[in-house]
Amino acid sequence: MNTKAIKMSTGDRVFVGFNYLFVIAATLVVLYPLIYIISASVSDPSTVQSGEMWLLPKGFTWEGYERILANxxxxxxxxxxxxxxxxxxxxxxxxxxxxxxxxxxxxxxxxxxxxxxxxxxxxxxxxxxxxxxxxxxxxxxxxxxxxxxxxxxxxxxxxxxxxxxxxxxxxxxxxxxxxxxxxxxxxxxxxxxxxxxxxxxxxxxxxxxxxxxxxxxxxxxxxxxxxxxxxxxxxxxxxxxxxxxxxxxxxxxxxxxxxxxxxxxxxxxxxxxxxxxxxxxxxxxxxxxxxxxxxxxxxxxx
The missing domain is CATH 1.10.3720.10 (MetI-like)
Structure with missing residues (x-):
């Protein structure tokens, strides 16, 4: 039986679409803190403290890791x-x-x-x-x-x-x-x-x-x-x-x-x-x- 020939009903399409949206939203919720922490660890401290850096690194620096390695x-x-x-x-x-x-x-x-x-x-x-x-x-x-x-x-x-x-x-x-x-x-x-x-x-x-x-x-x-x-x-x-x-x-x-x-x-x-x-x-x-x-x-x- 060819499963591709089976057509989904409107309710099924809505359900599948809702699942995709839920998975995408959950992924973003999980990924954002991880990306933020990684970006903050290599950003200029002043940009992190002031809130200018909210996703991607700003003022790229390895100063934090250098101090960690030296501590x-x-x-x-x-x-x-x-x-x-x-x-x-x-x-x-x-x-x-x-x-x-x-x-x-x-x-x-x-x-x-x-x-x-x-x-x-x-x-x-x-x-x-x-x-x-x-x-x-x-x-x-x-x-x-x-x-x-x-x-x-x-x-x-x-x-x-x-x-x-x-x-x-x-x-x-x-x-x-x-x-x-x-x-x-x-x-x-x-x-x-x-x-x-x-x-x-x-x-x-x-x-x-x-x-x-x-x-x-x-x-x-x-x-x-x-x-x-x-x-x-x-x-x-x-x-x-x-x-x-x-x-x-x-x-x-x-x-x-x-x-x-x-x-x-x-x-x-x-x-x-x-x-x-x-x-x-x-x-x-x-x-x-x-x-x-x-x-x-x-x-x-x-």
């Missing part, structure tokens, strides 16, 4: 963020995957109770103050473990991974391996894990993006500036910009210096946004198909 605090934060993200992904995978696999096994007695018990923590939390006191009692204040251990896994990640094992890994394959004399550990490491690349990528993406963008726990638990992640350094720059914008000075030359610093902080801010999101932008296309599959797995009833 040791930014690179220190960048290094810390990379270390925290890599360790967080490794720890989460090491905890989440075995736990979810155990809960997916039909012979595990009381698995439904364990799942329901863990899901309670998704709705009820101890709160910030009890958590802080616990971290303090464990001696993890001002250490990277305060950022990694409390978030070593997540119930949502366990449930999604458990659903993946139940719906994707054939039980017959495990039974055949048992008949051949394989132990549980051998089945897990040599059969289950090689078939679990999609869910491993999904959990790594979830945890990696969350850790890369996180700063609240660092704000609460870290006091040593040498351990600050990049997001804390960016927060300091934003606070500095607000302070300089609210500062008043009677001397005209001092006020001019303050205004110049505010403009430079603004352009550095946009440059850091580009630098800080670049790794995620580079990695995401390689994990996108796994990400979509993982979201579909999470929608299945486990």
């Amino acid at each position: 040791q605090d930014i690179w220190m934060g960048y290094k810390n963020t990379i270390i925290y993200t890599v360790l967080a992904v490794i720890i989460n995978l090491a905890v989440t995957i075995p736990c979810a696999y155990a809960l997916s096994r039909p012979e595990l007695y009381g698995k439904n109770f364990f799942v329901k018990f863990m899901m309670i923590t998704m709705f009820i939390s101890g709160g910030m103050i009890p958590t802080y006191l616990l971290i303090k009692q464990l001696g993890m204040l001002n250490s990277i473990w305060a950022l990694l251990i409390p978030s070593a896994t997540g119930v949502y990640n366990i449930v999604v991974t458990r659903s993946f094992f139940q719906t994707t890994i054939p039980r017959e394959l495990e039974e055949a391996a048992i008949v051949d004399g394989c132990s549980d550990f051998r089945i897990f490491f040599q059969i289950v894990l090689p078939l679990s690349a999609p869910i491993l990528a999904v959990i790594a993406l979830f945890v990696g993006v969350g850790r890369w963008n996180g700063f609240m726990d660092a704000l609460i638990y870290l006091s040593d500036r040498a351990k600050f992640p990049l997001q804390m350094i960016l927060r300091e720059l934003l606070i500095l910009q607000d302070m300089s914008s609210n500062a008043t000075a009677s001397n005209a030359s001092i006020q001019e210096v303050l205004n110049r610093k505010r403009e430079l902080v603004g352009i550095i801010k946009y440059g850091i946004m580009i630098v800080s999101t670049l790794p995620i932008i580079v990695v995401y296309p390689f994990l996108q198909r796994y990400f979509v599959k993982g979201m579909l797995v999470g929608s299945l009833k486990g």
Whole structure:
């Protein structure tokens, strides 16, 4: 049957046209902030501050990126963020995957109770103050473990991974391996894990993006500036910009210096946004198909 010969009704054409308009509008809404940030990062600070630059660069300059490359605090934060993200992904995978696999096994007695018990923590939390006191009692204040251990896994990640094992890994394959004399550990490491690349990528993406963008726990638990992640350094720059914008000075030359610093902080801010999101932008296309599959797995009833 020739689908080209099928004529759309007026209602269908209106519906398709509306979809095109919606997609175009949504694309523009998403693209404009990205284009603006990129343009602002290479524009003259005065044009950004005054609002003259609203889309394309004006007064092209690399001054912001030059200052970013020369700022040791930014690179220190960048290094810390990379270390925290890599360790967080490794720890989460090491905890989440075995736990979810155990809960997916039909012979595990009381698995439904364990799942329901863990899901309670998704709705009820101890709160910030009890958590802080616990971290303090464990001696993890001002250490990277305060950022990694409390978030070593997540119930949502366990449930999604458990659903993946139940719906994707054939039980017959495990039974055949048992008949051949394989132990549980051998089945897990040599059969289950090689078939679990999609869910491993999904959990790594979830945890990696969350850790890369996180700063609240660092704000609460870290006091040593040498351990600050990049997001804390960016927060300091934003606070500095607000302070300089609210500062008043009677001397005209001092006020001019303050205004110049505010403009430079603004352009550095946009440059850091580009630098800080670049790794995620580079990695995401390689994990996108796994990400979509993982979201579909999470929608299945486990």
